[in-house]
Amino acid sequence: MVARDGTGPKIARSVTSCADCFAWGQTYAQGVCLACYNFAAARFGQQLGQCRACRRRVRLKRGFCRLCWCQAREDRALAAEDPRSKVLLAPFVAQVRQHQLFLADLYRPRARPPTAPRRRGVPGRPHKPPPPIATRPRTDGVQLLMFTDLPRTYRYGRVDLRCGEAPDNPWLAWALHLAHTMAQTRGFDPIVRRALNRNLVMLLADHGEGDQVRVSDFHDVIRNQGGSLVHVIEVLSRMEILLDDRPPVFDTWLKSKVEDLAPAIAGQVRRWALVLREGGPRRKPRNPGTAIAYVGAVRPAMLAWSNTHDHLREVTREDLVAYLDTLRGDPRMCALAALRSLFTWAKREAVIFRNPSARIRIGKRTPVVWQRLSDQEIARAVTAASTPQARLCVTLAAVHAARPGQIRALHLDDIDLGNRRLTIAGRARPLDELTHRVLIEWLDHRRNRWPHTTNPHLLISKESALRLGPVSATYILDLRGQPANLERLRIDRQLEEALASDGDPLHIAAVFGISQTTAVRYAMNARQLLQDDHPATPSGSSRTQVSNPDNDADEHLGSA
Known part of the structure; x- marks a missing residue:
């Protein structure tokens, strides 16, 4: 054999250590193994220089020799902690300080022999038989553990089910x-x-x-x-x-919210929040969402008072009024309700001597007067709904005034395409042509995308298709940032019906199945718009016909 460039003395093949990587085996040319010979081939452009890891003067690839690259692969297999680090070698090759030698031409692992005979003309592997039917094992005795609290270390991929059977357990x-x-x-x-x-x-x-x-x-x-x-x-x-020894999600969230407060105030807020969440003596537990909302409402005040106070008993009525004066509207009312709950609990538990929130009144809130959406805003919402799922949500909100939670809760059994009926929140209504067409489009997409899912809900995603529950609340919020989101489209549909009926609350309640208080609020909103000096754009639709259940028991209330 001759050197790589065709010059130099001939060196016969022998069984010894490679001059470059020190691997023991048969040399290929010039005293190096075949892998090092190919590593230094001229077509790869590897230049001679000093390795930045082992400081040897050999052929280099990106500043490191082949021996250091091989050692980096071994270090990566042991030290990689996440999927990204399992495919990167550069962070490991720079840290090489010692080497594990190997046999020549045996560094790369060989592929395992096939476990099944090759099937000519049939693509893919043969399907494995299903696991045998098994039930809970029956044992005569139990071997007690000496140490029950010791953590266990599990090694992923210890058995390759593609090449062998599962362990006999x-x-x-x-x-x-x-x-x-x-x-x-x-x-x-x-x-x-x-x-x-x-x-x-x-x-x-x-x-x-x-x-x-x-x-x-x-x-x-x-x-x-x-x-x-x-x-x-x-x-x-x-x-x-x-x-399941994981800490509760609420406790982890609460800890992050009170860690910036004064120590005494943080402990009192935490006790109060746990009472809201779990209840206490003569106190029923509140809804988890209420506890989260109350903690979020009092946290800004607690942060401000932690700079000047060390305990809740130091907070005065003047401090509370000064903080409330910085808020307006709904945030002000929510903050007062949450602070009143906190100080009432603190007074009952003898944490404070006097309740600073007593006899503080905000006054009656002026009702909001909703305005109709413009044609341009509705057109933007329709244009933004570019997927079958988004078009279905927009249609249900704009035509049937369905809430986002009601859309998520819809089941396949609530859709009756043959009789043109749709049941929303237990209330059946006629199915118009637009909703019928959008439903068929979504059902076709659902069947083609998830043909084997058993989720009974109408709306599913790639995650909920593997479960039986509804989609998440964020899944249907594709209109974020639009003036006409799903909630605004629902309000506009009910306001449209109120304007078409000249503010008749009985008609609004019968069409949408809402409470009398809500129907009266929409009726007053419509009458105020009709009496305004600059009236809203008149509705292009006629009043929805509502059937009389006493005269026609087979007909359901709903939009025509």
Whole structure:
């Protein structure tokens, strides 16, 4: 053999260490192995220089020799913590300070031999048989654990289900059977199904009777691999072997809200918020949304008072009035309600001596007078609704005055295309041509996009298609930033009906199924617009016909 450039003395092949990477094996040319010979080929443009990691003078690729690049791959396999670091070598090659030698031509792992014979003319692998039917294992005794609080370390990918069978464990067999049943009933994608099986093998390969699987032990492992934590928790919960030791979401959120307050004030606000959330002696728990809203309303005041006060008993009536004077409208009323709740609780628990919020009145709030949306604003909303899901939401809000929560709660059983009926919030109404056409478009898209889903809701997403619940609240808010969002379109539809009926509250309540108080408010809004010196643009639609349930029991109230 000769040198790479065709010059220099001939060096016979021998079994020794490579001159560049020190790998033991048969040399290829000029005392180097085949990999180093190709690494330094002229077509790659590797220049001779000093390696920035090992300081040897050899051929370099981006400033580092081949031996350092090989060592960086080994370090990456052990130290990578997230998917991005598993594909990057540059951060690891710069930190190489020692090397693990290897045999020549054996550094790269070879592909595993196929486990199934090749099928001529048939694409893809043969489908694996479903896991055998399994139930909860029966054991005669339980081996108690000596240390129950020790954390466990789970290693992802310890068993490759593509090349072999799952470990022989009755608990794992039961879990795989439950996962297979869940995948069939909910139409899981093959990728989701395989990821769920890998996670269950990782967790239950060595599981025994009496063991509990803690969420804190495998939460980060599954998250880093991009698996579904919800599906794993659901399977383990059905098996009754899950120990969910994660802190409550409300507690974590509350801690972030009070950490900037004075220590004494933070502790008192936290106690009050927990009483709102969980209840107490002679006090029923409030809605979680109410507790979150109240904490958010009092936090600005607590931040301001933490600069001058150390305790709630130092807050005076003058401090409270001065803070409320900086607010207007709904924020002022919400802040007073939340502060009154806080100080009333503090007075009852003897945290303060006197309630500074007592006998503070804001006064009656002036009702809002809604104006009709312009044609340009409605046209912008229609143009922004560029997907079948967005067009359906806009139609239901603009034609049937459906709230976003009611749209999310719609089921497939609420749609009767044959009889042209639509049921919203338990109230049936006729299905107009526009809504009928938009519904058919969405149902076709839903069937083509998620053909195997078993979610009964009308609106589904790529995440809710794997579950049975509704879509999230943010999924249907495609009109953010538009003057005519879904809530504004709903209000405009009811206001249009109120103007068309000359402010008749009975007619408004009968058409939309709203309460009498709400119907009266819309009627007064319409009458004020009709009596204004600059009246609103008259509605182009006629008054909606409402059937009489006493005379025609088969007809339902709704828009014509």
